[in-house]
Amino acid sequence: MWHPPADAHSRRDFMRNGFASVALLCTLGTPGTSSRRRVVTSAAMRSQARSPFTPFRRDLPLIPELLPVRRTRRRDVYDLRIREGLAEVLPGFQTPIYGYDGVYPGPTVRARRGRTVVITQHNDLDFDSNVHLHGGYVPAGHDGHPMDVIAPGGSFEYHYPNHQDAATLWYHDHAHGRTSHTLYYGLLALYVLEDERERDLDLPAGDYDIPLAIADHSFNKDGSFRYVDNIDLGFRGDTILVNGAVSPRLRVDRRKYRFRLLNASNSRSYMLRLGRGRRMVQIAADGGLLARPVARRRIPFHPAERIDLVIDFSDYRPGTELVLHNEDGEGGTVAVMRFDVGRGGGREEFRVPRRLRSLETLPAPVSDRHWDLGFGSGAWQIGGRDFDHDRIDVRPRFRTSERWSFTNNSNRVHPMHIHGFLFRVLSRSSGPVHAGERLGWKDTIGVLPQETVTVEPWFGPYNGRYVFHCHALEHADRAMMLQLEVEA
């Protein structure tokens, strides 16, 4: 069993002080206001200088891109070590992490449609690990099923065919029963898949295409991550990290940017709002581009979901400071990050096209299935069942679609994720499905308390054994996961 560090005792005092200073600064006026003119007192400056938790003090870290060890005509070959490392999350502190190559967040893989990516993952930890490419069309043997693990000291060559549309995917640990810990301590990274069709749209690219991995954390006095287990609510941190920095800032030019948002939190759902409700244009969801861009002012954002946004900073005057808020947060979990609009620019030919893609029509569903989500005896359950790796819970037919409805009988959000397949969202009992979810492919869907959500997965292009589960990881690790097997 995992134990909190022995000196957690004295750390609590610090945490309390930490909260107090963050709370103090919040009252001084950063989040919640567009803060063009901030109150600056010497006391505020001193406390800002002292607290590593003060939002908007660090620049947004660039996540490194992984360089291939070899490129051939049809494949890119990478080599990664799953190992321990130190990250500088709080200025002046070294935070022990698990990381891909010891980096948090792990290095981003940039893949091209049709070019196979081969990643040899070496497990340098002293417990089992494996890698799940979340949202990827991946043959079952390479999907990172919780029982397919890499033993300590071993390695595995994951093959990702990349026969799917451009999308913001991510990879993370998925070893049975420990994902809540390993993800929290850093085993996650982005996998950006690009294709020609998307390239032809001339969306912001290069420096203007920025991944943002958002996660909540807490800290001990020595700067290490603090994890408190809570199987009901899931882990809730008191600080938001974006790309591994506390609520950072990003200096932006007056033009359009593409942001690839990943909710890399264990269990926290967000309600994102830019400034006082400024326009953000959603262009993609988990499985790639939407049929058309969708303007949004508030975005619910559940664990493991991805949302690609285009934000046009030429709408703002130079010097504007725009805060991306989490409306559902409190204290240190309100301010996600800040965009500081630079000078100049403001003239740009590019417009987001009105049509981004045409969505495939699915064949009529061949089956209706219903899953109740709730807490059984001592474990979270799907359809009244706990995870059992010796049992196949559902056998959809290969290359068919089905209607799956999830009914949440609990008071917690359950972000339901199906491995290996993508789905469309058909209905929500709580109201209409937002265009941002309806007009594209998804692999994870937040099922709200007491809500029924119906989705239509398509069981292709690969057959075999996969899992589907709740992506609130404290729930998934406590058995909220079932197995499906698609037979050819």
Place this chain on the structure above:
Amino acid sequence: MRKGVLAAVAATAALAGATPAYADDQTITADDGLVFTPEAVQIDVGDTVTWSFDNPTTPHNVAAKTDSPTAWATGDEGNYGANHPDVAHTFDAVGTYTFQCQVHPDMDGTVTVGNPPPDDPPPDDPPPDDDPPSSPPPTTHPTTPPPTPSADAVKPTVKSVKLKALRRAVRVRFRLSEPATVTVRVKRGRKVIKSKRVQAGAGTHSLTVRSKKLKKGRYTVEILARDASGNRSRLATKRLSVRK
């Protein structure tokens, strides 16, 4: 909040000498919220406390805290769930007994057990406010300790830096001594016009830094490597002239 409750317990306990504050059997309730009500009760030796649950959706249980001043067990440890049955425990010895819901470690409370005669001394000091965070509930989890990276003092090195000017781009080649995060910055004067960060293994690498700002002029390229233990290489710099 808890301090207040404990202070109240202590204050009531102090009064115990004057008025018999130790009550008979007590009931503590819990519903779908995340608190026990009341959080603190006082009883006499031989009395029974019943934890009564009305929780149709939120799983709860009641377990003795592992750091309870008086060690004990409710018998309900590890047995959490919704619609939880009532749990009763009869206390046969003086002491301070702390309990919690294992699903919600912050949902906790105290049973203070005294002797029936009112002139008995009040119970021992309440548990310190700074008790360490309660241990996580028992699970079938595999062991996953927090990371404790071993010290590595070897700095990565960046050598054999070669630059080649391309059209609005520069190709950078370098040799790296160990896997590291490499930051490549292209500067004109002091101004960074482009920076790129990559993750690379030991060996020779080549990457292209593109920027529309790479026009005719003189540039400095800086390369810095940082390994997983946070060791930084010396800053490798090289100059570059772009002619068109």
